Every structure is written in C-alpha cells, then in structure tokens.
Amino acid sequence: MHRNEIKSIAIYIILLTSSVDGICQKTRIVTGESQVKVELYTSQHETEMKALENAKIDALTRAFGEYIEQESNLDLENGKIDFRSYGQTKVKGEWIRTIGEPAFDRLVRDHDGNPEIWVTCKVKGEARKASLKPDVQLEVLSCPQKNCRTDKFVNEQNMFLYIKSPVDGYLSVFLDDGTTVYRLIPYRRMGTQNAVTINGDQEYILFSRDIENFNIPADRIELFTTKDQETNTIVVVFSENEFPKPILNEEQTDQASFITPKSLSTKSFEKWLGDNRAVDTDFLDLQKKIVIRKE
Numbered sequence: 173m174h175r176n177e178i179k180s181i182a183i184y185i186i187l188l189t190s191s192v193d194g195i196c197q198k199t200r201i202v203t204g205e206s207q208v209k210v211e212l213y214t215s216q217h218e219t220e221m222k223a224l225e226n227a228k229i230d231a232l233t234r235a236f237g238e239y240i241e242q243e244s245n246l247d248l249e250n251g252k253i254d255f256r257s258y259g260q261t262k263v264k265g266e267w268i269r270t271i272g273e274p275a276f277d278r279l280v281r282d283h284d285g286n287p288e289i290w291v292t293c294k295v296k297g298e299a300r301k302a303s304l305k306p307d308v309q310l311e312v313l314s315c316p317q318k319n320c321r322t323d324k325f326v327n328e329q330n331m332f333l334y335i336k337s338p339v340d341g342y343l344s345v346f347l348d349d350g351t352t353v354y355r356l357i358p359y360r361r362m363g364t365q366n367a368v369t370i371n372g373d374q375e376y377i378l379f380s381r382d383i384e385n386f387n388i389p390a391d392r393i394e395l396f397t398t399k400d401q402e403t404n405t406i407v408v409v410f411s412e413n414e415f416p417k418p419i420l421n422e423e424q425t426d427q428a429s430f431i432t433p434k435s436l437s438t439k440s441f442e443k444w445l446g447d448n449r450a451v452d453t454d455f456l457d458l459q460k461k462i463v464i465r466k467e
Contacts (some may be wrong), residue, residue: 183269200298202232204227204232206227206292209289210289213401227293265302268300268449271374308458310460312406326464330396331405332379334375341370342410343368352435352436356378356391359388362386391433395464401465405458408460409458411456418436419440421435
C-alpha cells in the first residue's frame with residue numbers, strides 16, 4: 173500500500189470519527205437527593221420509590237434546568253418536544269441509568285408533638301440533555317373511551333389505555349408493581365414479538381375486546397391487589413426505531429384460570445430501559461402511576 177493511500181485512509185477515519193461524535197449526545201454523571209414523608213396507606217417501598225423519583229428530578233434539574241410554563245422557547249418540531257416529564261415536573265435532561273444503589277435513610281421529626289417519619293434518598297446516575305422526542309399522548313382509562321381517564325382502580329376492575337403518537341413507531345407496554353414487571357403489549361398471542369407498530373396520528377384504545385388494533389383479539393387486563401392499597405406504574409415504551417424486548421419469564425395460570433403475563437424483575441427491567449436509552453436517543457418511556465384498592 174502506498175504512503176498516500178495510508179494518509180487518505182487515516183484522514184477518512186478521522187472524519188468519520190468526528191461525524192459520529194457530532195451525532196452522539198454526551199452523557200454526564202449527575203447526583204441528586206430528596207426527602208419524602210411516609211403517608212398513611214403508603215408502604216415503605218412506595219415511599220422509597222417516590223423519594224428516588226424526586227432525587228432523580230433533583231439531579232436532572234441541577235444539571236440541565238427545569239422547564240417553566242411561562243417560557244416561550246419551547247422547542248416543538250414535527251410533534252416532538254425537548255423536555256422530559258417526571259410527574260408534574262418538566263426537566264431539560266433525561267435519565268439514562270442509575271449508577272450503583274440509591275442510598276435510603278429514615279428520619280423521625282416532631283410535628284406539633286407528633287412524630288413524622290421521612291425517607292431520604294441520594295442517587296447517582298448517567299444523564300444527558302433532553303433531545304427532541306415524539307409528544308406521545310398516554311391516558312389510563314377505566315372504560316374503552318377517552319373520557320374515562322383515571323388513576324384509581326379497585327380489585328377486579330378492568331384497565332384500558334389510550335395512545336396517540338404524532339409519528340409512526342414501535343410500542344410496548346409494561347406494568348411495574350415495584351418488584352415485578354409484567355409485559356402487557358404485545359398481546360400474549362403475539363408470542364416473542366418485540367413490539368407492535370403504530371401509525372402516526374391514529375388513536376388507539378388498548379385492552380378492549382370490542383376494538384381490534386393489531387388484527388388479533390386484545391388481552392383483557394383485570395387489576396388485583398391483596399393489600400388495602402398499592403401503587404403500580406404503567407410504562408409505555410416507544411421509539412421510531414425497532415428495539416429488542418427484554419428476556420421474560422413464562423406466564424403463569426392459577427386455579428381460577430387467570431393468566432399472569434410474562435414478566436421480569438424490576439431491577440432487570442430498569443437495566444433494560446437504561447441500555448436502550450443509552451444506544452437509542454429516540455427511545456422514550458412514559459410512566460403513569462395508578463392506585464389499586466382492595467375494595
């Protein structure tokens with residue numbers, strides 16, 4: 173090989189590397205902390221999860237800032253937004269993955285002579301500035317109509333979802349009870365399919381037998397708890413790019429013939445989400461909290 177050919181290849185490699193670096197968004201290490209009071213009917217685990225969420229928001233706000241409703245520079249392009257919503261807070265960064273284990277502690281404070289228990293959380297993670305992502309609409313429903321929005325359910329009540337995206341893409345839905353995550357979409361008859369495809373600007377009502385979206389009968393979702401009350405999280409995953417599904421445990425059928433969907437641990441699910449966020453800047457996970465009461 174001639175010297176001038178080696179030089180040309182070297183220049184090509186440098187240009188290619190520079191191009192990739194320009195496309196990829198840099199991540200950074202962030203830290204945050206929070207304190208949450210343990211409320212009546214709220215378990216220690218649920219309080220810790222709320223404290224962890226608030227600590228992540230604190231870390232993202234410190235690193236990238238918070239979107240204020242009065243701001244006029246909201247970047248909206250082709251149905252995409254450049255902030256992330258965590259609960260009611262809109263931040264200008266996105267969480268990629270947690271580094272190590274969050275640190276939790278308990279504090280007892282006196283309030284007018286009565287003790288209050290607070291949970292503190294410190295967290296460290298990898299994050300990056302929020303990029304443009306589709307403004308996907310998500311509503312949890314108690315009936316297969318858009319006006320049935322709710323976040324409260326009782327035992328043996330059916331749940332439905334409303335989904336609408338501005339762009340075509342791939343969709344998967346999970347339910348996280350804090351320990352185990354169950355995959356709800358794709359439907360069980362779709363086997364090992366990674367995700368379902370949805371069309372931009374089309375409204376979808378999921379889990380209704382009267383509405384056929386994917387040329388297959390829908391699975392019915394009936395919520396259940398053995399506690400007086402518990403909080404679960406609906407996680408909707410969407411991307412314009414195909415993404416692999418996580419490794420799942422087989423579904424289970426009880427004596428009453430009720431089927432528990434395929435699942436994985438919450439820890440494994442969080443790792444799967446982090447891996448996908450890291451490699452796909454279009455990867456979006458939307459979360460909605462729901463409360464299930466025993467009666």
